[in-house]
Amino acid sequence: MTQQASFGGGPLAGIRIIEVGHMLAGPYCGLLLADMGAEVIKIEPLEGDIARHVSPHFIGPHNAYFASLNRSKQSIVLDLASQQGRQELEKLVSKSHALITNLRPAAIRKLGLTYDSLGPHNQKFVCVALTGYGLEGPYSENPAYDYVIQALTGIMSLTGDPTSPPTKTGYSAVDNSAGMVAAMGLLAKIVEGKGGQVDVAMYDVMLSQLNYLVGASLNADEEVKRYANSSHPYMVPAQIFPTADGWLTLFITHDKFWEKFCREIDKPEWLIDERFATMASRRENRDFVLTAIMSVLITQSAQSWVNRLAPLGLVVSEVSTFKQALDSALTAERGLVVNLVNDKGESSYPLRAIGSLMRFNDYEPQYRLPPLLNEHHDVILGKTKESLA
Numbered sequence: 001m002t003q004q005a006s007f008g009g010g011p012l013a014g015i016r017i018i019e020v021g022h023m024l025a026g027p028y029c030g031l032l033l034a035d036m037g038a039e040v041i042k043i044e045p046l047e048g049d050i051a052r053h054v055s056p057h058f059i060g061p062h063n064a065y066f067a068s069l070n071r072s073k074q075s076i077v078l079d080l081a082s083q084q085g086r087q088e089l090e091k092l093v094s095k096s097h098a099l100i101t102n103l104r105p106a107a108i109r110k111l112g113l114t115y116d117s118l119g120p121h122n123q124k125f126v127c128v129a130l131t132g133y134g135l136e137g138p139y140s141e142n143p144a145y146d147y148v149i150q151a152l153t154g155i156m157s158l159t160g161d162p163t164s165p166p167t168k169t170g171y172s173a174v175d176n177s178a179g180m181v182a183a184m185g186l187l188a189k190i191v192e193g194k195g196g197q198v199d200v201a202m203y204d205v206m207l208s209q210l211n212y213l214v215g216a217s218l219n220a221d222e223e224v225k226r227y228a229n230s231s232h233p234y235m236v237p238a239q240i241f242p243t244a245d246g247w248l249t250l251f252i253t254h255d256k257f258w259e260k261f262c263r264e265i266d267k268p269e270w271l272i273d274e275r276f277a278t279m280a281s282r283r284e285n286r287d288f289v290l291t292a293i294m295s296v297l298i299t300q301s302a303q304s305w306v307n308r309l310a311p312l313g314l315v316v317s318e319v320s321t322f323k324q325a326l327d328s329a330l331t332a333e334r335g336l337v338v339n340l341v342n343d344k345g346e347s348s349y350p351l352r353a354i355g356s357l358m359r360f361n362d363y364e365p366q367y368r369l370p371p372l373l374n375e376h377h378d379v380i381l382g383k384t385k386e387s388l389a
Helices: 025-035 064-070 083-094 105-110 115-121 146-152 173-192 202-209 211-220 255-264 279-284 286-297 302-312 322-326 329-333
Strands: 016-020 039-044 074-077 098-101 126-131 196-201 238-242 247-251 315-318 337-339 352-354
Touching: 016 025, 016 083, 025 039, 025 064, 025 098, 025 126, 025 173, 083 115, 098 173, 105 126, 115 126, 115 196, 126 173, 146 173, 146 202, 173 196, 173 202, 196 202, 202 211, 238 286, 247 286, 247 302, 255 279, 255 302, 279 286, 302 315
Parallel strands: 016 039, 016 098, 039 074, 098 126, 126 196
Antiparallel strands: 238 247, 247 315, 337 352
């Protein structure tokens, strides 16, 4: 069952954001801000954001890929390289709070999408540049896509089975993470009340997210590597296990839970066996311990193990497919699948999405349809009774 939210308000009501972005990272940043009530004005080139044509799936006039990243925004087409386009951008800047862009640094500078260029039109204006390797430096103009950043930061080398080739994550982890960080930087400057430039590099974001692995390498010279079955480097058992009918995730973080696990599976001897008894000993005897656990878990279905172990407080779950997750009772209970509708709360075709990742006790996000190309040009530029004023 889908839910749809009421319109208006939000913690960012009254905040106007300009987005000059394409594909994923920049638009995802804009989506997060729109979900919190900001007015997000998406400036597109004549041909539109390339994301309008990425997916083979269309729902009415809307491309499914584009819709997933651009709900609740407004679209105008501007030629930012022209004098007229520049003047219209400057008019927007004078009555807005911030700009987010994920173009390449050369394009950002050429189009004047920096605080140095736009600050004179609004001293409190915030410019966020979301790039691969930063606005400046010898690497700044290198091509940067999610795949490449995963490869360069070592994420691919840490993902997948040790015997398989380096593997990317199953979704665009870099783009989405960078979009979140860009939104945080943008809001930090608005809260500060000062204009300025925010420089967010996808490369920096992902190295930062490797946090404890980076700490182990820098401070203990640990060789960070992949482990079979998505195993945690320090905690044993903490991984996926084959069962009689599928895969089970089991994550035992300390010895109190280990004791509960051993007693439930009728292996009390593991509590006194030096190879099994403590977290440290299980880590030192990883292969032996995991083989023993696998021989037990393979005898029953994943769901039967969940039914037995979850009531004990253990962290355990079946490994769901993508479709199973979308159709799950948990997704339904959280009201995560939402309808995208027009300003009147209507839609002539079903267009659905996953709703906001943040919940507020006094506000539900607006989930409006993604904009058609240039749909809001006259309204945004003040050529009708509505204006930016």
